Amino acid sequence: GAVVSQHPSWVICKSGTSVKIECRSLDFQATTMFWYRQFPKQSLMLMATSNEGSKATYEQGVEKDKFLINHASLTLSTLTVTSAHPEDSSFYICSARDRSTEATGTQYFGPGTRLLVL
Amino acid sequence: AQKVTQAQTEISVVEKEDVTLDCVYETRDTTYYLFWYKQPPSGELVFLIRRNSFDEQNEISGRYSWNFQKSTSSFNFTITASQVVDSAVYFCALSVRYSLGLNFGKGTSLLVTP
Numbered sequence: 001g002a003v004v005s006q007h008p009s010w011v012i013c014k015s016g017t018s019v020k021i022e023c024r025s026l027d028f029q030a031t032t033m034f035w036y037r038q039f040p041k042q043s044l045m046l047m048a049t050s051n052e053g054s055k056a057t058y059e060q061g062v063e064k065d066k067f068l069i070n071h072a073s074l075t076l077s078t079l080t081v082t083s084a085h086p087e088d089s090s091f092y093i094c095s096a097r098d099r100s101t102e103a104t105g106t107q108y109f110g111p112g113t114r115l116l117v118l
Numbered sequence: 119a120q121k122v123t124q125a126q127t128e129i130s131v132v133e134k135e136d137v138t139l140d141c142v143y144e145t146r147d148t149t150y151y152l153f154w155y156k157q158p159p160s161g162e163l164v165f166l167i168r169r170n171s172f173d174e175q176n177e178i179s180g181r182y183s184w185n186f187q188k189s190t191s192s193f194n195f196t197i198t199a200s201q202v203v204d205s206a207v208y209f210c211a212l213s214v215r216y217s218l219g220l221n222f223g224k225g226t227s228l229l230v231t232p
Binding site: 046059106112 | 168
């Protein structure tokens with residue numbers, strides 16, 4: 001149980017294009033999902049918190065107009081990197097908190113999406 | 119502000135050795151949650167354990183054990199009789215409220231050689 005999927009797993013795009021990454025909780029409902037970014041050999045940095053049916057909360061320094069987050073249902077959140085540039089190349093990881101066990105605070109992570117912007 | 123420090127950047131051990139990964143955290147909140155995750159080369163994070171600030175009972179699960187000490191703000195992780203498959207980056211993380219995202223340490227890269 002508690003499986004989170006991400007699509008695509010790899011994406012290569014040209015500078016200036018937009019890329020959408022999907023995060024799905026497959027066997028549970030998630031009122032809260034989180035988006036992290038990880039540069040090579042570095043730690044994960046929280047980008048934003050996505051709550052179903054409401055606007056995402058962004059961490060300081062993260063541009064909300066560049067990283068659009070939509071959490072339209074209890075099982076799906078999307079991250080769109082708009083007008084991507086080479087410096088946006090990174091490993092993007094989502095996580096979800098199981099609605100039924102929210103009090104435990106445990107987050108289940110997706111497999112990540114590697115983005116390369118040329 | 120919250121902070122998680124993993125002072126060990128890389129550790130290399132020979133198979134069957136025991137290894138302890140250190141984690142020190144900082145927070146002013148009295149209620150918080152601590153986690154350990156494993157990230158193998160594939161990149162996917164694997165949840166290992168969660169601890170609440172009000173539960174200092176240490177735990178053993180198979181070859182894994184955890185030592186939570188509030189007095190020293192530490193949450194160390196020990197692998198007994200390490201195996202090659204344990205090779206990965208291990209992250210310690212902190213959340214001050216269950217609804218918030220995790221603050222990760224920089225990770226400790228563990229290499230277990232045959």
